[in-house]
Amino acid sequence: MSDYIDTLLAEFGADAGRHGEGAALSQLQERLRGHDATAWALAVAGLLRAGFSAAAGAAATSALRHFPQNPQLHYWHGNVLRVEGRVAEAEQVLRDLLRAAPQHRDAALSLAFMLREQGRYAAAAQVLVASTNARAPDRVEIQATLAFLRECGAFDAALTLAQAARAHWPDSVEIAALVGEFALALGQFDLAAECLRQTLPADPRRGASWLRLSRCQRYRERGDADVMRFEAAWNAPQPDAQTRTCIGFALGKARDDLGDFAGAAQVLREANALARAATPWDRAAWEAFVAQQMAWTPVGPVVDDGFTPLFIVGLPRSGTTLAATQLARAADVRDRGELNWIGAMHAHLSAQDALHDSEALRATAALVAIHMRRDDAPARWYLDKNPLNFRYLGLIAALFPRARIVHCRRDRRDTALSLWMQHFDHPDAAFAYAFDDIAAYARGYDALMTHWRATLRLPLFELDYEALVTDAEGTLARLTEFLGGARVAPDAASTAIATASVWQARQPVHRESIERWRQYVPHVPELASF
Numbered sequence: 001m002s003d004y005i006d007t008l009l010a011e012f013g014a015d016a017g018r019h020g021e022g023a024a025l026s027q028l029q030e031r032l033r034g035h036d037a038t039a040w041a042l043a044v045a046g047l048l049r050a051g052f053s054a055a056a057g058a059a060a061t062s063a064l065r066h067f068p069q070n071p072q073l074h075y076w077h078g079n080v081l082r083v084e085g086r087v088a089e090a091e092q093v094l095r096d097l098l099r100a101a102p103q104h105r106d107a108a109l110s111l112a113f114m115l116r117e118q119g120r121y122a123a124a125a126q127v128l129v130a131s132t133n134a135r136a137p138d139r140v141e142i143q144a145t146l147a148f149l150r151e152c153g154a155f156d157a158a159l160t161l162a163q164a165a166r167a168h169w170p171d172s173v174e175i176a177a178l179v180g181e182f183a184l185a186l187g188q189f190d191l192a193a194e195c196l197r198q199t200l201p202a203d204p205r206r207g208a209s210w211l212r213l214s215r216c217q218r219y220r221e222r223g224d225a226d227v228m229r230f231e232a233a234w235n236a237p238q239p240d241a242q243t244r245t246c247i248g249f250a251l252g253k254a255r256d257d258l259g260d261f262a263g264a265a266q267v268l269r270e271a272n273a274l275a276r277a278a279t280p281w282d283r284a285a286w287e288a289f290v291a292q293q294m295a296w297t298p299v300g301p302v303v304d305d306g307f308t309p310l311f312i313v314g315l316p317r318s319g320t321t322l323a324a325t326q327l328a329r330a331a332d333v334r335d336r337g338e339l340n341w342i343g344a345m346h347a348h349l350s351a352q353d354a355l356h357d358s359e360a361l362r363a364t365a366a367l368v369a370i371h372m373r374r375d376d377a378p379a380r381w382y383l384d385k386n387p388l389n390f391r392y393l394g395l396i397a398a399l400f401p402r403a404r405i406v407h408c409r410r411d412r413r414d415t416a417l418s419l420w421m422q423h424f425d426h427p428d429a430a431f432a433y434a435f436d437d438i439a440a441y442a443r444g445y446d447a448l449m450t451h452w453r454a455t456l457r458l459p460l461f462e463l464d465y466e467a468l469v470t471d472a473e474g475t476l477a478r479l480t481e482f483l484g485g486a487r488v489a490p491d492a493a494s495t496a497i498a499t500a501s502v503w504q505a506r507q508p509v510h511r512e513s514i515e516r517w518r519q520y521v522p523h524v525p526e527l528a529s530f
Contacts, residue, residue, distance in 0.1 A: 005042040008032070009050065016052070025055045029062055037067035044076040048083060056080045071101045078107065082114050090114060098127070102134035105141065116152065119370035125154035129161060137168050139175070146178050153337060155496040158182045166195070173202045177209055185496045189216045193226070200229070205239055207246030211423055214250035219257040227254045234267065245274040249423040256421065265523035268421060275423060276433035283440050286431070289391070290444040294451045298394040302361040304401050307369045310381045310483070311342075313390035314408035315445055316429060317418035319465035321497065323408055324385035326468075326476060332380035334372075337496070339384045341368045343428075346392045355395070365399040381483060388428055390445060393452040404483065405458050407449065410465035412442065413517035413530045420524075435526040469511050 008031055015024035032040055040063035047056035060077040067073055074097040081090035094111040097104060108131030115124035125148070132145045142165045149158035159182040165175045180195035193216040199209045210233070219227050230251040238244040248271025255264035310333070312320045328335035345364050346355075354360035372382040387408070389396065396403055416439075419432040431441040453460065461482045468475045517527045 002042060005039060005046060008043060009046040012047070012052075012055070013050065016055075021052065021055055025058055028055075029059065032059075032063075037063065037070040037073055040067065041070065041072040041076055044073070044080070048076065048080055053080055053083045057084065071097060071104055071107075075104065075107050075110070079110055082110065087114060087118065098131070102131065105131060105135065107131075112148065119373055120375040121152040121154065122375050125149050125152045125157050129157055132161065137165070139165070139169060139172065143174060143178070146182075150182075153496065155182050155185050159186060159188075173199045173206075177206060180209065180212060184212050184216060187497070192216050197226075197229075200233075204233065205243045207243050208425075210243075210246045210250040214253045219254045222258055222260075224254075227251075227258070230254050241274050241278060245271050245278065246423060247271075248274065249421070252421060261519045262523045264421075265520060271423070272420060272433040276430075276437075279427055279430040279433070281430035281433075281437050281441075283431075283437065286441060286444055290447055293391065293394065293448060296355065296394060298456065299356050299358070299361065299398045302358050302398055303365050305366075305369070306402065307365075307373070307400060308381055308402045308404070309369075309372055309396075309400050310383045310404050310406065311389050311393075311396060312383065312385040312387065312406045312408060313393070314387050315410075315415050315419075315442060316387050316424070316432070317422065318387065318408040318410040318415050319463070319468060320385050320387040320408045322465070322468065323406060323463055324383060325497065326472075327381075327383060327406075327479070330381075333383055334374075334376065334379040334381070335383045335385070336372055336374075337384075338386040339372070340386065341371060342384070342386070342389050342392050342396060346395050349395075361398055368399065390449060390452075393448075393456060393458060397456045397458050403458055405460040406463050406479070406482075407460055408463050408465060411515065411517070413527050414465075414513065414515065416442075416530050417517045417520055417524070417527060418513075435524075435529075439530065466514055469514065 008028055011031075012024045012028045015027055028043065032043055040059065044056050044060045044063065047053075047059060056076070057080040060073060060080055063073050064070070064077060074093060078090045078093035078097065081087075081093060091111065091114065094107050094114075097107045098111070101107070108127055112124040112128040112131075115121075115127065128145050128148055132142060135141065142161065146158050146162055146165075149155075149161070159179065162175060162179045162182055166172070166179050169175050176195045176198040180192045180199065183189075183192035183195065193213060196209045196213040196216070199206050200213070203209075210230070213226060214230065217226075221227075230247060233247045234244075234251050238247070248267050252264045252268040252271060255261075255267065310327070312323050312327075314320055324335055324337075327333050345368060349355045349357075349360060349364060352360065372384065381404070390407070393405065396405075416435060419429075419438055420435065422432065424430075424432055431437040452458075459482070461479060463475070463479065517530075521527050
């Protein structure tokens with residue numbers, strides 16, 4: 001049957017070129033007359049994939065008159081409407097189909113992705129969870145759903161689904177690792193550790209599991225089973241450099257917890273060398289980028305629809321997660337985590353030579369706002385805590401005239417040490433594995449922040465890490481005033497945290513990280529040069 005439909009579609013394409021799409025469609029429908037619903041559905045799908053959405057819609061409408069109960073025809077009809085931008089009609093068609101056939105996975109996926117495109121993250125997650133629960137357990141499908149929920153920031157729903165999957169497949173390393181990941185993000189450290197420990201004997205090459213396990217607690221005893229596990233793994237032959245890198249960072253963190261600064265520095269030197277070899281940093285490219293940003297003339301605001309985003313920026317490991325978790329406690333703040341939208345949009349606009357195109361900037365602002373607002377309870381402030389957005393404050397100023405910037409600063413030596421002690425799973429942080437690279441990156445950061453302060457009108461609050469941890473109430477009171485009365489109080493985190501600071505951010509604010517660099521100078525003398 002598929003070969004026959006392929007032939008019809010090839011003839012349709014040829015006829016459309018010679019006689020027009022309308023005449024070609026009439027001929028195609030005549031050839032399909034008398035065939036079953038499957039043939040019609042294949043034809044509609046083929047027309048849509050070939051870019052003939054109008055013909056696909058007409059064929060779907062015609063087919064549904066003959067086969068009104070066929071799920072595949074309704075599914076493809078919904079997709080035609082989606083492609084044509086008739087999203088409300090598409091949603092209705094796909095929801096009706098899922099009510100009649102809740103096990104229709106493709107319909108659920110199509111609807112969920114369409115909802116997410118509209119910024120309706122909660123609705124999208126709900127659709128896909130309901131679809132997964134309506135079908136017989138399938139590990140591949142569940143893992144795909146969990147990945148979608150992660151992208152939506154729906155960690156509570158993800159953990160519930162992952163735990164149900166773990167009960168069904170208790171020996172699955174993949175499922176256990178996912179439960180561990182989501183439990184860790186939600187601060188359920190005991191559950192996270194239990195699951196992550198399950199993954200390592202079965203598959204010791206899971207580098208992320210080593211790192212996440214090390215973040216589940218602060219180690220107090222050298223005889224702790226996890227510390228011994230890290231030590232044994234580090235001293236054993238490793239199958240690959242990536243695994244050894246992750247074990248090294250995990251062990252370095254554990255030794256640091258125990259106050260073994262010499263031992264931590266020793267293992268972290270090797271781990272950083274491995275990471276740097278795997279992800280080299282291009283200093284020249286960074287310097288060129290900084291020069292380009294400083295030479296770029298920011299445009300004026302292109303739109304003001306009342307949207308009020310809040311960006312926390314600064315060098316990574318300068319207290320951005322701590323600041324975000326404190327702000328997230330306010331009823332009128334929605335914490336969206338570390339978003340990548342600003343960097344991605346800058347790259348897209350730059351590639352299109354559209355950084356000064358008002359229409360392109362207006363469309364970009366609307367798109368980013370949709371994905372920050374989402375479909376949960378409305379708020380006054382929408383928070384993006386991606387620290388590296390400091391690179392794009394000029395674009396932010398053009399997109400969002402009501403934006404506020406919280407600039408996190410921390411003692412440079414403490415920042416450099418904290419960077420060097422972390423494994424970052426992103427090439428944007430490849431500078432963090434060597435102190436000379438950290439220094440070079442920081443010089444560019446300083447230059448950009450000086451430039452933005454001199455050229456932009458964005459309201460900017462300078463938030464010193466040391467002030468936040470020594471006088472949390474006073475600092476947050478000043479931040480409250482900056483935000484026009486947002487209700488902020490110092491306390492432990494209440495939202496999902498998917499960064500390396502997941503443990504620290506959930507503890508009461510403390511001063512122990514101030515001047516940590518002094519403990520390492522005898523073993524890491526490079527710190528003295530900062």
